[in-house]
Amino acid sequence: MRFQLAKHMTRLSEVVKTLGAVAVVGLGIGFVSTSTVQAATSDYHLDASKVMGPDACAECHKSSAEAWKPTHHSRTFKELPRNKDAKEIAEKMGIKRLKSDSQCLNCHFTSQEKEGKTKPIAGITCESCHGEGKDWIKLHSDFGGKDVTAETETAEHKKERWAKSTAAGMIRPANLYDVAANCYSCHTVPDEKLVNVGGHPAGSKFELVSWSQGEVRHNVWYTKSNDEAGAERKRMMYVVGRLLDLEYSLRGVAKATKKADYAVKMAKRAKTARKRVEAISDKIDAPELGEAVAAAKAAKLKLNNEAKLTEAADKVQAMARKVAANYDGSTFGALDEFIPAAEKYKGKVFQ
Ligand code: HEC
Ligand code: HEC
Numbered sequence: 001m002r003f004q005l006a007k008h009m010t011r012l013s014e015v016v017k018t019l020g021a022v023a024v025v026g027l028g029i030g031f032v033s034t035s036t037v038q039a040a041t042s043d044y045h046l047d048a049s050k051v052m053g054p055d056a057c058a059e060c061h062k063s064s065a066e067a068w069k070p071t072h073h074s075r076t077f078k079e080l081p082r083n084k085d086a087k088e089i090a091e092k093m094g095i096k097r098l099k100s101d102s103q104c105l106n107c108h109f110t111s112q113e114k115e116g117k118t119k120p121i122a123g124i125t126c127e128s129c130h131g132e133g134k135d136w137i138k139l140h141s142d143f144g145g146k147d148v149t150a151e152t153e154t155a156e157h158k159k160e161r162w163a164k165s166t167a168a169g170m171i172r173p174a175n176l177y178d179v180a181a182n183c184y185s186c187h188t189v190p191d192e193k194l195v196n197v198g199g200h201p202a203g204s205k206f207e208l209v210s211w212s213q214g215e216v217r218h219n220v221w222y223t224k225s226n227d228e229a230g231a232e233r234k235r236m237m238y239v240v241g242r243l244l245d246l247e248y249s250l251r252g253v254a255k256a257t258k259k260a261d262y263a264v265k266m267a268k269r270a271k272t273a274r275k276r277v278e279a280i281s282d283k284i285d286a287p288e289l290g291e292a293v294a295a296a297k298a299a300k301l302k303l304n305n306e307a308k309l310t311e312a313a314d315k316v317q318a319m320a321r322k323v324a325a326n327y328d329g330s331t332f333g334a335l336d337e338f339i340p341a342a343e344k345y346k347g348k349v350f351q
């Protein structure tokens with residue numbers, strides 16, 4: 001599963017720091033984990049034994065939770081089982097109950113293990129994007145003593161606090177690649193049987209700026225006003241998002257075994273994504289983009305080409321991580337004409 005992958009990747013970011021970016025390709029990350037997506041029907045997208053649940057986060061992050069509650073991510077928990085299309089998909093897949101032992105758990109629900117039993121407790125939650133909380137929930141908010149606040153904490157303690165939290169699996173907004181990779185792992189719908197047999201919608205026209213700045217936006221912790229991301233942040237989201245689309249659609253095609261809806265749409269997605277990265281590469285000075293395009297071009301978008309396509313995806317991933325780490329958007333002004341305007345933001349912004 002990609003969500004185990006997310007954990008590998010978090011730890012990997014530490015590895016990368018010490019071994020250099022080559023390690024990403026060398027270790028073949030993503031390959032092993034994604035290959036179990038279709039095989040298992042009862043995988044949970046997170047390690048259920050480490051899931052705290054959204055109420056635990058809401059104890060401190062009350063307004064973030066309020067922003068999350070009206071979103072599709074939260075509502076799917078109650079609404080999916082009553083959805084007519086969902087019932088149809090389930091029937092075609094031979095699934096009796098959506099909330100037990102079905103693929104639906106991977107992307108629509110968050111499961112928690114309690115007293116030896118694992119069951120879905122909510123929809124797509126805080127931890128689906130920020131990582132399972134058990135090992136970092138205390139760490140990330142511990143300023144180093146009872147009377148210490150965010151303002152009085154020493155710089156050294158702060159640095160150590162974030163390093164430890166990240167090492168324990170926390171995915172912070174500052175880590176744009178990892179937090180956004182989560183979106184693509186679900187929104188490209190990389191499940192051949194679900195699409196071909198179940199008739200589930202194939203991945204939608206997901207774009208990171210427009211899909212994150214509407215109903216999903218919850219910039220309500222450090223400031224109260226839920227402001228949209230700034231111009232430079234949006235440029236970074238746009239570029240990293242397009243690279244992720246290329247990476248995940250290559251991984252998606254790598255899994256294709258039959259000439260049917262899934263393979264056709266995923267290949268089309270990969271081709272479009274490649275052209276978009278190429279167009280970005282023409283506009284700005286960032287050699288990583290050209291390298292990503294070249295890697296994608298080297299792998300044919302055809303059935304049963306898993307090794308080559310995965311190799312290409314790993315290369316694109318390494319470039320996406322580099323872009324996220326090495327730039328801040330200030331030199332990407334030429335992209336502003338590509339970046340979706342506010343009227344394209346998906347869903348209603350929380351106020
Ligand atoms: C005991 C209170 C508390 C709980 C419970 C809590 N947090 Fe936090 N969280 C904080 C504090 C305090 C900060 C700000 C730290 C700072 O200012 O450096 C924070 C910051 C964050 C950030 C921003 C990190 C960054 O990079 O700036 C995220 C994301 C986050 N929390 C997610 C969560 C999630 C998800 C949960 C539930 C699994 C959770 N928190 C539970 C207190 C809490
Ligand atoms: C690989 C991830 C993934 C899996 C597994 C998955 N879904 Fe989805 N599903 C999505 C995403 C992402 C969307 C939102 C589509 C979009 O991007 O607009 C969605 C949307 C839907 C919708 C339309 C939205 C709505 O609420 O009207 C239905 C119905 C649905 N899924 C049913 C199911 C059922 C039933 C299962 C289990 C058999 C399932 N899905 C498994 C990712 C997944």
Ligand code: HEC
Binds near residue numbers: 066073128220229233
């Ligand atoms: C769909 C994925 C997703 C979900 C669900 C989600 N977050 Fe976030 N969160 C993000 C992203 C992405 C950002 C960074 C946005 C940016 O940088 O513009 C973020 C930012 C934050 C921040 C920093 C906000 C600020 O004021 O700067 C906090 C705190 C946080 N999330 C906590 C939570 C909590 C608590 C929940 C659950 C109630 C939650 N998140 C649910 C993806 C998510």
Ligand code: HEC
Binds near residue numbers: 073186
């Ligand atoms: C664990 C899987 C998962 C992750 C991670 C995830 N999503 Fe989703 N998302 C879904 C599913 C499933 C739906 C459809 C829910 C429904 O309507 O039943 C959805 C719906 C949405 C919608 C509403 C779409 C509509 O039809 O209006 C938006 C916007 C969205 N996601 C944005 C994001 C962004 C941005 C991120 C990353 C920061 C993200 N999602 C991460 C699974 C996921």
